[in-house]
Amino acid sequence: MAQDKDPAFVRFEGVEKRFGKVMAVQKMDLDIPEGSLVTLLGPSGCGKTTLLRMLAGLETPTAGSIYIKGKRINDTPIHKRNLGMIFQNYALFPHKTIFDNVAFGLKYRKISKQEVREKVEQALEMVRLPGFGNRMPSQLSGGQQQRIAMARAIVIEPDVLLMDEPLSALDENLREDMRREIDNLQQDLGVTTIFVTHDQREALSMSDKVVVMKDGVMQQEGNPEEVYNNSVNHFVADFLGHSNFLKGTVKEKKDRMTLVELEDKNTCLAIPAGQFSDGEQAEAVIRAQKMKLGYQRDFDKEPGMNYFFGRIVDRSYMGGEVSYFVELATGQVLHVISFVKRTPYRRHDEVFIKVDPEHCRLLKL
């Protein structure tokens, strides 16, 4: 299938979409390599679905160009784009049998009846629902409908598979299973896939590349580790996982670290993300999982570590781990997640928080 050496199988070039006065998507440039699974991640209204719908042809960009396999498709009608799309509520045709649903796209591709039958059966087997052809969509459970939607989309061998929050209508346990199934199927088929979600766990667990969006603007793109560990701004760090933010002033540089004076005159060492000048206002980001709790007496003051002192104001037990909320002298409350220990900390306990500077990142304000 590799007839094109262009790394960008799908390319967005300065794509914009305006609905009246609202800019749904602003100046989007994005390259998607062949065979990869890319997630568009962001809160509702961030433009991720609009971007997907523009690729499908269901919305027309106000500006910019979209390319698939190097060919500009802006003016290609929807039904000529050869894409597979999975909708949030599956959109299985309620008046057609499962067989006719899956076979629908094949009707418009000059294929013999015999071949259609074979392809549909093959697709139903792939989604592990063989023999379901004669049923109606209303007779299927949510998870089964999801699989049929999958089969209907992949049976036409689309150039790109588009998924618009396909898991959000399923309940928690099923969602986990379906996520793995989609992931496996995508890898088996090697089909270029764009997945839209607001669920960061979905995004991080299955993507080759995550694109974080907010208010129609791309915030960061990169592989999951990159986006999670090296978030470029407050929004990304806050949206992915649980982060703590400490405001302060840049004091001095120490090797690769930067020393920051926090609002309570305490200092903090952090890895700078970008160039900072002395006296600049900045913000240190620390993941809740990277903070370690300890009582004063058993906590050694290691050199080169960051320490914060506070009091536990709240805790919530979450099975494998516990969330602690620690109030500092400034009144700011930090969120600490730690594994359950035999003697858990209690509310009103006074504790130290230890953070390795490797896990502190300094962001521009």
Place this chain on the structure above:
Amino acid sequence: MQNKFFSGWTLIKLYTLLVYVWMFAPIVAVVILAFNPHQFGSFPMEGFSFKWFVKLSHNSSIIDAFKNSIVLGSCTAVLTTAIGVPAAMAFIRYDFRGKDFLNTLLIAPIMIPEVVLGVALLLFIRWLQQPKSFALLLIGHVVLTLPYVLLIVQARLVGIKKEYEEAAMVLGAGPFQTFKEITLPLLAPAVLAGMLFSFTISFDDVTATLFWATAQNQTVPVKIFGMLRNSISPEINALGAVMIFLTVSTPLLAGYISRRFAKGKDI
């Protein structure tokens, strides 16, 4: 404890029953008297006969009126649906300038008194210097029934998720194929209901039709109206009974058929 046999609910039930009796008793009387063998019907009936129905079937002017009504009603139903369905699609699925205005304009005949509508169309035809004709009658009835088709089909279209059509198009179906394969089948119950509505309304409209009908194009209700002016013949009762049977049974039959077809295909 309140009196078990005379609580508020009993009163409401009784009242409701009386309302129904008040509404349907005249209709029932017409149907029963149609079987009365005597010239001047009165209760209690003395005997039972089909003679008025037989007489009716030999009255060629009534048979003609009947044919006219059926042809007119069918043409109205088909034409109104053919105009109404695409119009409803446009109003619900697309955005264009003056959409609300146009929609109100098409729905308006429902709110305008039929007398006004009848005279207006007549004046318009006179202004165009055209004679009264079957075509005029047909146009008039389409105007009268279009609002019902529009309202029914629009209500249904709102309920059909746009995703079905979008999914079909992404899968490779063109706009026309999408309409044929997805939208129309999902819309079928509303289309059928709209057709029946137009047929029934056209079939028993008097007021506006009085203005539009010519001597050759009399419909049954207009005919009855004319007969009533001359005499009160029991034939009219028989004719009334036939009309009632038709207007009641058609929708029931259609409802039954559509339910048979819709089995296991709920949306």
